[in-house]
Amino acid sequence: MRAWWTTVYYECVKYSRMRSLLVILIGLPLLLILLLGSAFNTDIKPAKVAVFNADHGNMRDGITLFWEEAAAGPYIKVLQAKSASEVQDWVREGTVDYGVSIPSDFSLQVETGKAAEWLTYAGRYEEKNIAADAVVNRYLSTVNLQIAAVQILGVMNAGDILKEPSAEDSIVVHNLGMGDSEIFGETSAIQYYSAAYLIMFLLYGGMAAAIALINQRESGTLQRMYTNPSSFRMTTLGVICGSGMLAALQAIVIVVFTSFVYDVNWGGQYEIIALICFLTAAAGIGLGITIASFAQNKKTTQTFFSIIVFSMTFLSGGMMTGIEKMVGGANKLTINHWASTSLRAVMTGTGQTEAWQEIGVLALFALCLLIIAIIRLPKVVKPHA
Template sequence: MNSLIIAVYEVRRLIRSRGVLLNLFLLPLVIIFLLGSALSGMFNTTELSGETVKVVVAAEQTEPALKMLETYVSNPEVAKRIRMEKAASRQEAEERLRSGSADYAVLIPDGFGSAMQRGDEARVMLLPGKDRTLNRSAGLVLGSFVEEINYRQAAAIVMGPEAAAQPAFAPGEASTEGGPRSYVQAGQLGTGVNTYSASQYYAAAMLIMFLFYSGMAINTSLDLEKSGHTLQRLHSLPVTYSSVFTGKLLGNGFVAVIQALVIVGFSHFVYGVDWGSRLPLVLLIAGLVILVSMSLSVVLSLLFPNGATAKALLQVLIIAMTFLSGGFSPVPGEFMRQLSLFTVNHWAFQGLLRNMLAGELNVVMSSIVPLFWIAAACLLLVVIVYRKVGYRE
């Protein structure tokens, strides 16, 4: 009961503070609007890389689908982007991807062409390599080949095996401009690309960053009772140190939850930010970030009695993790991307973005599960540090 009373007063204190309302509620909404509007052009185009992508193909020499792929790659526009090389087996293709001697791989299983002509289930496997830009180029160019296969398989199901032998359009069929039609057209795609907008990108990034700042408020609150010498007076009443500590956590946690709901709701209804169809997952990620942020703030507050020192360390940590995770701009270089894996922001950020893109549930959960274990480890650290150091003057 004492903890709940302290939590209520903590919430009232925070809500009445103009600094809290401006810095935790208004400021993130303003930044999302400014960055989403100013940098919208950076997120609305998809470019093919100018480099030629080395694609290794593993298939039987007599496989009809291999001949289809060879014909497709021989197209002059495709040949500018794709250089096809053959592998004797799937294992060789995967090894070449791992070693970096190939940029992308296409695996055509045995009997694929026969299954496709019969209208049975048949799948081509596309394996990306190490370079994300080359992977995107290969995926965009080979997408037309996959669509051709899908067309022939659908034709076989509807009209019989003979229809599978007919291409979606004749190789020399003229386009509306009068020239021969090509599977690939070099240029930029501004619409219809399954990607996130600048508003979505920065809404997710700012939500995470300012939830960390909200967690940092517990540092100020815990230090305030010590510097004002009110903690000892509270303890002189029938109120334990643990009750004060728990009440502070509950009050600040409640305000952080309200902050997350305001940012998500306001950005969706006013800015039109699409957070995805799985809103509970968005709230779950936000809740885990709140647990981590408050845990880190509590640990530093207990280990460093000087509140200014703990606050400075938290500031550096928040800015560093936001930068490494791509919160200010997409992370350049493979080395920086590897470093981002060691930040809390990375897992929360990727989970939100994947949910926005309507990714499969297991893909979204692959980012949430590490975040869950990080939160559990932080809570355990809080218990250990509190038992060892305690919260008292």
């Protein structure tokens, strides 16, 4: 047992000093999650609109009610400014995304039949400008239409114009083609890619066990240990468990970092997430040792392992969403599919029965690969096995 603890300790020390490995296995997935999650994110954040209403005429109360209704919606957040210059300053500084200044004679202009106009200030972000423009234009267009009706038909007096338009349903958002709800299911884009790349790089972490065993064999360490069967078995197990510790570190850092920095909702059931990560890491270790038993050297092992993990990630939709519908069920033959779908089920909190079924299939994958790895392990650790 002492040999096991000693080996695990020095394996952890070794990995802590391999900065390039830590960057690849921990830093790279975080970068990919950020880039892809942001690129495919279709959630529209509310535009912050600064409003200054200098009008004290008959339309003031209606304008105030209009902006209160707009602020109650999901696309506009209204901030009241104290002056027109403050609106301009906020837009210029980036404090708000859009500015609106309502002139003091607005009610008078409308009552005398002049076109309804507000002073607007566009901000830095085009999508926020579009959202705010839609709200402003809806109000002004409705008022101008009523003014035109008075002038042409003469059926209303100026007081009738004071019936204010509503901000309700001023913006309607639809997905064209395959939107977020179809591509990523019930998860957001960043949740989808967080699950996909956590699984992918946990599998890559499993390769570390096979590479470590090959290095130990080539350096002669395992051959010297072979004279003491008890120490040999414990040392081999310690090398494998050291890789498992690396996988645990990966999972903890990625889940915690994405939760607090990227605001990814993992569903709160961290014990189930830990189980999924454990089974994935075990499957990765089993796969790595199995490949190493046939490849016999480090370079070939790395090449074949990378090709297999990359292919499984691609087939399961980790690189191109929706590809699993085009591969004729081949995605179900991959570890990534069962691990990622079970993680997404935990994230959304739906289909718990299906999630446990998927975890069961993942456990079966891990068990089979570990059994094969145990059978083939002598080919990896013994020079002439």
